[in-house]
Amino acid sequence: MYHIYCLFGLIILANICFIVVVTPVAAAEDENMEKISTLVPVFISKGGNIVERENAEIRLPCEIKDLGEHAFMWKFNTKFLYVGNLTIQQLNGVEKDTSSNGIIIKRLNNDLTGIYRCEISSNPPRMIQYNVSMHTAPVIIPNPANKDNKVVVSQDQPLVLHCNIATSSSLLPTTFQWKHNSKVIELNRTEFVIQTTQLSDAGDVICEARNEIGSRSHTFKVIVQAKPVITLSEQIVHGPVGTDVEIKCMAEAYPFANIEWYYNSNQPIHVSSKHKIVNNMNEHSSTLTIFNVGPKDHQDYFCLAVNSLGEEKAYFAVTGRPSKPKFTSPKVSHNGDTYQLEWVTFSQPPIKNTTLRVREIDHVNGQPGEWQIINVEPTVSDATAMKTREPRRRQTYMLENLAQDKSYEVDVAVANDFGTTKSDVFVFSTSDFTSADAKSLGMNFIMMIFMFLLISVIA
Template sequence: MEGGWLVLAAVLIAARAQNNRISVTDDGPRFLSRGHSYRAVVGDTLLLPCQVQNLGSLVLLWRRGPAVLTAASLMVTRDERFRLVDGYNLQITDVGPQDAGDYVCQISDRISRDQVHTVEVLVPPSVRASPESKHAAARRGGAAVLECRASGNPVPTVTWHKLNDTNTRLGEGPQLQLSRLERHHSGRYACTVDNGVGPPIVTEFQLQVLYPPEITVERSWVHTGEGFRAELLCTVHADPPAEVGWYQNSFPLSASERITMSARGNNHTLLIANVQPEDFGNYSCVADNSLGRARQHVEVSGRPGPAVFTSPPLARRAASYLLAFAVDSYPPLDELRLLYRQLAINESFQQPGRWHDVVIPAPEPAGSLTHRVTHELRGLQPGAVYEAIVQAKNRYGWNEVSDIFQFHTLGGAHTAHADELTPMFAAASKNQLAYCVILTALYIMNALA
């Protein structure tokens, strides 16, 4: 480096001596190019012009800050990425972030005229993720923090999304903070880092929310019959994954010729083929993992299913109504009970009347699962609203009481429309329904006695 400076000094001394000999009548040197601001992307090749007229024997320097890069055609810098092309134009190859700054092309006369080029180096985005494994785990109710520290020029933006069906946008900034975690927070998250230089960078994270098992059953009551099959289904969500087992009356079940247990994803199925009397009873779907245990119950029963009313809510006559309903039962039905009453309705309240108890003869065996029953109610009041419930019995016992069904007879000062019956049904109080259930239970106890 010392030798370079000696050469530079000699060149400058010779140039100044020559400058002193220039006649004052000669035209002085002047720049043909102009100073400019340049933007270059990392890795590019950049050309900084410096064109001078009437330079004569004067020396042209390229400087960056206090450092001299070239003197005349002499390369002072040892950085091989710099060179002079087509005269005194300075070329920089493989531009890097360290090359940003002001570059000065200077005429070494007494005036020291110069031309300044400003270089801004555009740097594509880069990102540092935390956790580095890009996998985070936290317990339900806890919190998790995902981080994308971005760098680049211009300063990149960071946006967060959850990678699901809708790619939900969650916010901006280097951190994504998630609190009060629930099961649905589990999944893939992504930060997108972009500053317009090069393609955006997408970094994906996997968030695992740990929680004890949660069980839902497709049906809490499964209706079947001897010689038929019963299928019980429970859906289990858990992380860590749970071990799932089936129990009958608190005793663990094992696979056999008639009992099959299978799983597909979160769905666990217990299939009982050729049902026998001992198969009726209470079953449990039980799931365990390191965070806890969950249990849901399913009853397998031969009792009839709840009655479903099929008759329209508006009667065709003023004093009678043909009530129709369907009951599912594998064995023949032994007995049917119907309770109905009139509702006295005015603008402000409903006042129910007394219940009428009717024993309906059991229908002939249907030869199919569904038994369809019709029964005509007579002696009704014209233009009145009634409600009814039904219960059925087979050799395994009574079924659950049906939902309340409301119907309206023709005639009277006011004729209801179908849309008027719906609010009446919704307004039936729980106390009334509980009264129905209690009353029906008393009938059952009397019948059994």
């Protein structure tokens, strides 16, 4: 850099020497030379901020009034490019504008963005500056910003996430989209706020910013500090004598929880020939297996999850009672006035009795109707199961005389020698297409086929 300024100085010194040498020879020009030497250069070009798309051509003028014998030079950031018409360092993609004192950026790219200065060798030196930048996809400045992108918030406290855009990429219209675990939750806001954070709010919260150039995103990994919340695979575990049963206990918590197993009120369960415990750290769960279930194993159990913020228990029972019935029939009937219910349960002993309850959800003025109680006899499949050790029991029941285009709720309770188990409520809807409509449509279709064949024969 030192030799560049020496060159710039030599040009200035040469101009001064030229004036000193010619003065005695050309006395007639004294007045004009004095005017030239005392002229103060003035920039006509103003400089400024320039933002263009990639590959655009940009002209940077450096028009100067009354340059006189002064010299000028161009710099890019800290690099010297030109002094007058002399090239000091050739920058790939930048050319001297031969028709003026300016320069031309032929094809803008990231390497050619920065600060361009045109300087005059006046005293004091003068210059204009161009700040050249390129339109890009939005550059996101997240807040809070951490190396691992983790954001830790306590349960019931507010969560505030910001998705700001860098000034260099904010000149184009930008749209925003927020997602939580891949589900869209907010549109066109730079801020995402949850007033009372719950465990369900944990996970990946993604901010995506988009403009006409492209898009970028940032992922906040939200961690909610809370005492454990337990989910059991089953609360009533059907354990036929002589079989193995398995129960999974999942503990959602941060810090992560330790899980322990107990039976008979407060007796800890340890790994043995009777019990196996498998802990899965990735899904924060523990699975208990009880081998060769006997009558003594039919009792109450619980899993206990503990972290530094608290603890939680979840109770379940291993029993000979049927497992909780699950409905397998479709949620919409094919005939408006009838509907065939189907459910499945597991029971090693035969199902002794089944009680079904059904009612219309919106019967009168938004109020549900009265429950209808129906006692269901064992179906053929269940009767067959009674003769085998197969514990899967499938039952069906046809509901008739239903209102068309209505919603109903139903539950079922099944009982064997060990006790009764009740299902969750199941909701289904009827259509406005009745079995009579189906018969009529079928007859009409047959008549159309018959007429078509008759016409074909006659033709």
